[in-house]
Amino acid sequence: MSDADAGCPLPPGEYDCVVRAHGGGGRLAQALLDRIFRPAFDNPWLATRHDGAVLEPGAAPLAFTTDTYVVRPIEFAGGDIGSLAVIGTCNDLAMCGARPRWLSAGFVLEEGLPLATLERVVASMRAAADRCGVAVVTADTKVVERGSGDGIYINTAGIGQIDPGLDIRPASVRPGDALLLSGDPGRHGIAVMAAREGLELQTDLASDLAPLEPAVRALVEAGIELHCLRDLTRGGLAAALGEIAAAAGVRIEIDESAVPVHDAVRAACELLGLEPLQVASEGRFAAFVAGPDAGRALQVLRGQPVATGAVIAGRVTSTGNGQVTVLTGYGVRRPLDVGSGEQLPRIC
Amino acid sequence: MKYLDEFRDPAAVARLAAHIRSLVTRPWTLMEVCGGQTHGIVRSGIDRLLPPQVSLLHGPGCPVCVTPSGVIDAAVVLAARPEVTVCSFGDMLRVPGSGGDLIAARAAGGDVRMVYGPLDALEVARRCPDREVVFLAVGFETTIPGTAAAVARAAAEDVRNFSVLCAHVRVPPALEALLALPDNRVQAFLAAGHVCTIMGLAEYAPIALRHRVPIVATGFEPVDLLQGIAMALAQLERGQACVENQYSRLVRADGNPDARSLIQAVFQVADRPWRGFGTIAGAGFELRPAFAAFDAERRHGRIAAAVEPAASPCASAQVLRGAMRPDRCAMFATRCTPERPLGPTMVSPEGACNAYFRYRGAAGA
Numbered sequence: 001m002s003d004a005d006a007g008c009p010l011p012p013g014e015y016d017c018v019v020r021a022h023g024g025g026g027r028l029a030q031a032l033l034d035r036i037f038r039p040a041f042d043n044p045w046l047a048t049r050h051d052g053a054v055l056e057p058g059a060a061p062l063a064f065t066t067d068t069y070v071v072r073p074i075e076f077a078g079g080d081i082g083s084l085a086v087i088g089t090c091n092d093l094a095m096c097g098a099r100p101r102w103l104s105a106g107f108v109l110e111e112g113l114p115l116a117t118l119e120r121v122v123a124s125m126r127a128a129a130d131r132c133g134v135a136v137v138t139a140d141t142k143v144v145e146r147g148s149g150d151g152i153y154i155n156t157a158g159i160g161q162i163d164p165g166l167d168i169r170p171a172s173v174r175p176g177d178a179l180l181l182s183g184d185p186g187r188h189g190i191a192v193m194a195a196r197e198g199l200e201l202q203t204d205l206a207s208d209l210a211p212l213e214p215a216v217r218a219l220v221e222a223g224i225e226l227h228c229l230r231d232l233t234r235g236g237l238a239a240a241l242g243e244i245a246a247a248a249g250v251r252i253e254i255d256e257s258a259v260p261v262h263d264a265v266r267a268a269c270e271l272l273g274l275e276p277l278q279v280a281s282e283g284r285f286a287a288f289v290a291g292p293d294a295g296r297a298l299q300v301l302r303g304q305p306v307a308t309g310a311v312i313a314g315r316v317t318s319t320g321n322g323q324v325t326v327l328t329g330y331g332v333r334r335p336l337d338v339g340s341g342e343q344l345p346r347i348c
Numbered sequence: 349m350k351y352l353d354e355f356r357d358p359a360a361v362a363r364l365a366a367h368i369r370s371l372v373t374r375p376w377t378l379m380e381v382c383g384g385q386t387h388g389i390v391r392s393g394i395d396r397l398l399p400p401q402v403s404l405l406h407g408p409g410c411p412v413c414v415t416p417s418g419v420i421d422a423a424v425v426l427a428a429r430p431e432v433t434v435c436s437f438g439d440m441l442r443v444p445g446s447g448g449d450l451i452a453a454r455a456a457g458g459d460v461r462m463v464y465g466p467l468d469a470l471e472v473a474r475r476c477p478d479r480e481v482v483f484l485a486v487g488f489e490t491t492i493p494g495t496a497a498a499v500a501r502a503a504a505e506d507v508r509n510f511s512v513l514c515a516h517v518r519v520p521p522a523l524e525a526l527l528a529l530p531d532n533r534v535q536a537f538l539a540a541g542h543v544c545t546i547m548g549l550a551e552y553a554p555i556a557l558r559h560r561v562p563i564v565a566t567g568f569e570p571v572d573l574l575q576g577i578a579m580a581l582a583q584l585e586r587g588q589a590c591v592e593n594q595y596s597r598l599v600r601a602d603g604n605p606d607a608r609s610l611i612q613a614v615f616q617v618a619d620r621p622w623r624g625f626g627t628i629a630g631a632g633f634e635l636r637p638a639f640a641a642f643d644a645e646r647r648h649g650r651i652a653a654a655v656e657p658a659a660s661p662c663a664s665a666q667v668l669r670g671a672m673r674p675d676r677c678a679m680f681a682t683r684c685t686p687e688r689p690l691g692p693t694m695v696s697p698e699g700a701c702n703a704y705f706r707y708r709g710a711a712g713a
Binding site (some may be wrong): 257272273325328329330331332333334335337 | 353356358361362365390391392393394396397569697705706708709
């Protein structure tokens with residue numbers, strides 16, 4: 001074996017990129033599992049080589065969520081599709097007040113994907129899983145012919161355990177609640193768009209992708225009366241607030257000048273005609289807490305590495321049917337534009 | 349972004365709003381010409397900071413909006429031809445013509461591509477020498493230099509498979525057309541800052557003089573807009589009617605001479621139909637005879653619309669003349685939304701209906 005072959009994920013004579021047979025269930029599929037997936041995700045559940053993972057959750061209520069990741073490009077400043085697929089799903093569990101425990105991972109690989117890329121993505125998933133305290137306990141791989149995918153799509157489903165007594169959900173939101181933001185929105189969406197061909201955005205902005213569970217845990221442990229949490233993913237803050245206001249039957253008002261927006265995000269939004277409040281984050285969340293707890297919640301959040309830029313950004317003003325109002329810096333109120341969600345590139 | 353922040357400063361906005369309140373003694377009606385200004389006004393809500401005597405009408409300055417459906421129909425017909433690739437700005441794809449939009453033409457198998465500018469369309473032509481590439485050229489004086497540059501370059505490089513379906517328009521004759529309407533209420537104009545950046549101010553002086561209307565070239569940020577409004581109101585209160593320049597950080601009296609000479613070299617003034625106005629004398633541009641080879645209509649023959657125009661419930665014609673506020677339309681936010689637009693003023697990010705939908709909500713004002 002020459003030096004040039006030393007880093008090859010598969011022995012000579014096999015392939016350095018994904019071929020149809022990798023999804024065929026035969027010898028090559030087994031090689032892919034043994035050489036890439038099992039070593040990366042190594043844990044007792046996978047070691048059983050069973051058809052599924054047997055979980056022993058105990059008596060705690062469970063949160064269960066799933067998400068599919070189709071981001072393009074698959075590697076961007078601050079993350080890649082692998083870390084996104086793990087952290088994104090764990091964040092959804094965290095928003096239910098759950099501690100993420102177990103993940104499944106389903107891979108759709110496009111014929112021709114370099115195995116080196118797959119290895120990087122899978123290693124990045126493992127690193128992210130370790131950060132989140134979860135194990136990938138079951139996985140599946142399919143291969144589609146060249147041209148039918150964008151290199152790699154990943155679905156993850158996650159299960160988390162909820163501490164007794166927590167009732168974090170949209171229906172718990174009520175008039176008088178304060179709305180906190182864990183930080184400036186939109187970095188993920190802009191970082192991904194900047195990495196795309198054809199958009200000549202030059203920025204060193206990185207995605208805000210980060211596990212949110214520690215910040216949620218800190219709020220819970222500080223005894224903050226938490227009513228609802230929502231990560232600001234697709235559709236950004238605007239979509240999140242619109243959904244919660246509608247689900248909770250309330251009116252929400254946000255104070256536009258209180259919402260911090262990174263200069264690079266603002267500049268890119270000006271250029272592309274986007275609203276920063278509609279641009280996705282993968283490491284930011286909105287928290288609805290009982291009004292009197294707002295100040296304390298803010299201090300707790302600012303003590304968390306992922307939420308040092310937290311702010312009190314608004315309030316639940318009354319019952320209603322889903323209206324979200326923006327108080328502009330000029331003292332004028334207008335409805336929040338939630339956007340139609342179209343024409344946005346794939347960012348998650 | 350520091351540069352823009354000054355023009356969004358809440359304290360400056362509050363000072364200007366107070367200044368305007370102290371200035372106004374009578375009712376006045378102003379029109380902001382440009383759709384970008386309309387969006388700036390409605391988004392920031394500065395119309396609500398004005399005293400009740402001051403009314404703002406939203407003008408026709410949305411290039412997608414004033415493009416008549418016949419032009420879209422022609423583009424749709426061209427897109428259906430197997431040898432033709434139609435290139436267009438993204439907004440334009442979704443504007444309904446009388447028989448569907450360019451998105452539908454693409455779904456039906458037509459080669460329709462979104463580009464960011466005319467030079468991108470020229471690049472498509474260079475890369476696909478076996479395709480007939482047609483650029484749907486819409487827009488005001490601001491965008492015409494880009495089309496002129498693409499045509500001039502195509503001529504210089506002898507790119508023979510490139511042509512433009514020209515629907516370029518000029519603002520000044522449209523202001524005269526507005527003032528000539530029997531139900532005209534406009535007493536002063538905020539002229540579109542970016543158009544003046546190219547063309548300068550000279551074209552506006554005769555209009556101000558002849559019709560006794562103040563015209564203030566105005567920018568797009570809240571402070572710009574309030575300054576422009578204050579300047580126009582001060583003239584009205586003093587009984588003056590002249591051309592002023594609020595947007596002096598970008599607009600020079602003689603505009604951008606290089607851009608103007610480029611336009612001049614490639615285009616000549618022509619009559620042009622505007623949605624909501626009919627044909628306005630001198631309100632558009634056409635290619636000069638020397639560039640006739642790049643005129644899509646000459647190249648591909650006179651293009652008849654494939655379908656008879658259907659009666660539309662869309663009131664964009666009135667909206668574009670400032671005769672109807674978007675939220676007074678019975679279709680607004682009921683049958684007509686940005687997702688299912690009945691007309692261009694709901695599609696375009698410069699359209700007044702789109703601004704009201706986004707920033708006033710489905711209930712309107």
